[in-house]
Amino acid sequence: MKKCFGIDLGGTTVKMGLFEENGVVLEKWEIPTRTEENGKYILSDIAKAVLDKMAEKGLNGEDIVGAGIGIPGPVMPDGYVSACVNLGWRNVNPGKGLSDLLGGISVCVGNDANVAALGEQWQGGGKGHDSVAAVTLGTGLGCGIILDGKIVSGSRGVAGELGHVTVNRDETEKCNCGNRGCLEFYASATGIARLAKRHLAASDEASVLRGLEKITAKDVVDAAKAGDALADSVLEESMNWLAQGLSFVTLVVDPEVFVVGGGVSKAGDFLLDKLRRHYNHYTVMTATKPEIRVATLGNDAGIYGAARMVLNM
Amino acid sequence: MKKCFGIDLGGTTVKMGLFEENGVVLEKWEIPTRTEENGKYILSDIAKAVLDKMAEKGLNGEDIVGAGIGIPGPVMPDGYVSACVNLGWRNVNPGKGLSDLLGGISVCVGNDANVAALGEQWQGGGKGHDSVAAVTLGTGLGCGIILDGKIVSGSRGVAGELGHVTVNRDETEKCNCGNRGCLEFYASATGIARLAKRHLAASDEASVLRGLEKITAKDVVDAAKAGDALADSVLEESMNWLAQGLSFVTLVVDPEVFVVGGGVSKAGDFLLDKLRRHYNHYTVMTATKPEIRVATLGNDAGIYGAARMVLNM
Numbered sequence: 239m240k241k242c243f244g245i246d247l248g249g250t251t252v253k254m255g256l257f258e259e260n261g262v263v264l265e266k267w268e269i270p271t272r273t274e275e276n277g278k279y280i281l282s283d284i285a286k287a288v289l290d291k292m293a294e295k296g297l298n299g300e301d302i303v304g305a306g307i308g309i310p311g312p313v314m315p316d317g318y319v320s321a322c323v324n325l326g327w328r329n330v331n332p333g334k335g336l337s338d339l340l341g342g343i344s345v346c347v348g349n350d351a352n353v354a355a356l357g358e359q360w361q362g363g364g365k366g367h368d369s370v371a372a373v374t375l376g377t378g379l380g381c382g383i384i385l386d387g388k389i390v391s392g393s394r395g396v397a398g399e400l401g402h403v404t405v406n407r408d409e410t411e412k413c414n415c416g417n418r419g420c421l422e423f424y425a426s427a428t429g430i431a432r433l434a435k436r437h438l439a440a441s442d443e444a445s446v447l448r449g450l451e452k453i454t455a456k457d458v459v460d461a462a463k464a465g466d467a468l469a470d471s472v473l474e475e476s477m478n479w480l481a482q483g484l485s486f487v488t489l490v491v492d493p494e495v496f497v498v499g500g501g502v503s504k505a506g507d508f509l510l511d512k513l514r515r516h517y518n519h520y521t522v523m524t525a526t527k528p529e530i531r532v533a534t535l536g537n538d539a540g541i542y543g544a545a546r547m548v549l550n551m
Numbered sequence: 552m553k554k555c556f557g558i559d560l561g562g563t564t565v566k567m568g569l570f571e572e573n574g575v576v577l578e579k580w581e582i583p584t585r586t587e588e589n590g591k592y593i594l595s596d597i598a599k600a601v602l603d604k605m606a607e608k609g610l611n612g613e614d615i616v617g618a619g620i621g622i623p624g625p626v627m628p629d630g631y632v633s634a635c636v637n638l639g640w641r642n643v644n645p646g647k648g649l650s651d652l653l654g655g656i657s658v659c660v661g662n663d664a665n666v667a668a669l670g671e672q673w674q675g676g677g678k679g680h681d682s683v684a685a686v687t688l689g690t691g692l693g694c695g696i697i698l699d700g701k702i703v704s705g706s707r708g709v710a711g712e713l714g715h716v717t718v719n720r721d722e723t724e725k726c727n728c729g730n731r732g733c734l735e736f737y738a739s740a741t742g743i744a745r746l747a748k749r750h751l752a753a754s755d756e757a758s759v760l761r762g763l764e765k766i767t768a769k770d771v772v773d774a775a776k777a778g779d780a781l782a783d784s785v786l787e788e789s790m791n792w793l794a795q796g797l798s799f800v801t802l803v804v805d806p807e808v809f810v811v812g813g814g815v816s817k818a819g820d821f822l823l824d825k826l827r828r829h830y831n832h833y834t835v836m837t838a839t840k841p842e843i844r845v846a847t848l849g850n851d852a853g854i855y856g857a858a859r860m861v862l863n864m
Contacts, residue, residue, distance in 0.1 A: 369706055383803060385703065392805020393682055396837050399802045404795055404833050415836040482717055489712045490696060490803040492705020520717050523728040524709050 246540030355382020499533025559853030668695020670856030812846025
């Protein structure tokens, strides 16, 4: 069976995986991301890691379908990257660059959130379904849309930027993007902590959260699970906003399944049951509802998706 | 050059077109839609019209690529229609039925709003672009999403149901769908008339609209164009809601172009300039913006899209 490489290029480390064509990962490892000098060493470091692994395993070019790579920024449909702040890159074509360094093997490049969504669709929470929307609740809200087993990246690379749909026109504070009332302002780890502070300030209701110096999303989940009513209302509000956002995805592309990942998703069905209930409210017009599942690949979603991307080519 | 038929099946008439493969329409005609006895005559009427036209033009099966047909209701990915209220149909597979009546030529079936969007993408306002979102402002708000030149119909047939995204959680009146605050409640011919009544009731501001017994969207557009400030503020509000809805489409699938059709779109750039300005507000995070254009095929969009659908097969 032929093999391929899945590479998840982040601002601190490069996660790498050697895969069988059928989705079995044979080996996983990491190398540091050297961002100095505008990231000029990144591709050659990756190429060396790939070539070393091929030598170690006795693989040559014909054994390899190619390499997929997810990068933390927008990728144009032709693979061009105009700016990738976390890596220091400007005006590069990393796919072509890496392919040249690897003696011409096929290389595919995609945005990391989209690539992780493809991983979850292929071997994770969305396995068995061709059309999947995968949402990651971390510092922000990431989202990738997979239709017919392929990433939808959009004509400007902003497909799946669900974190910045305006759900609340009445918001007064600004989101990082410059707008107000974006979904990720409420539905993310940061958003849950923000809502907790707001709920605490808005009432005198008793809550274990009042004793904490710095409130995290995990604190809120833990408190809610332990029966803290204020913490529970914070999660209700956050999942209500998220449900509204997911309903937009349904009414635009109608995926079979939603997959929710990221640190916050560790709260599992305790959180997702709230999300499902609110989701049903925003989609009264659809007789049947998509499943909303927890992501299963964790930090490996990126290498799986990157591998799948090159196998899909 | 081979030919094909494009059929737009409505509740009152069936619009039909004979097309060249390159998109040139050779002939257009209509037959009545006989909805009696649960629409049992509809497909045989259509088949007779197709066969008569083939005989008239001296065409036989080998000259025809097939027939596409748009129907006013949801169509499952396998062509199955569980209910089409306007036609009286329940649990039918109209594509298979029509193909059998036509001696086995290929037949494709799609939802009429999606099919019309495909027509606009192929030969109308979106010509020259592969990914287009087409919005129709009529009694309601219809929308079709075209990616890579293909209709996105979704796993439950609700892709493009943009009329029912919740844009205003504070709405107190119910939409037809049972929910509150749906986009089409504000952004449609009916929606514009509704907002006009609300604006009139909310102030004593002078307006030519006060003299009218029944206010239509056209009255509002005409008054605004003539300098009526209240009418203008009604259109501003309606286009602000629509802009928010279009921004959802961008942040989910990021089409190259938006095409706006339906009766209301006859207001042209006077209306679309308002839409463009509000749209830019909701998409501050995207450096470049898609064009927002007026639809050009009018009532023929359905037959064009139906023809394209079968040519795409």
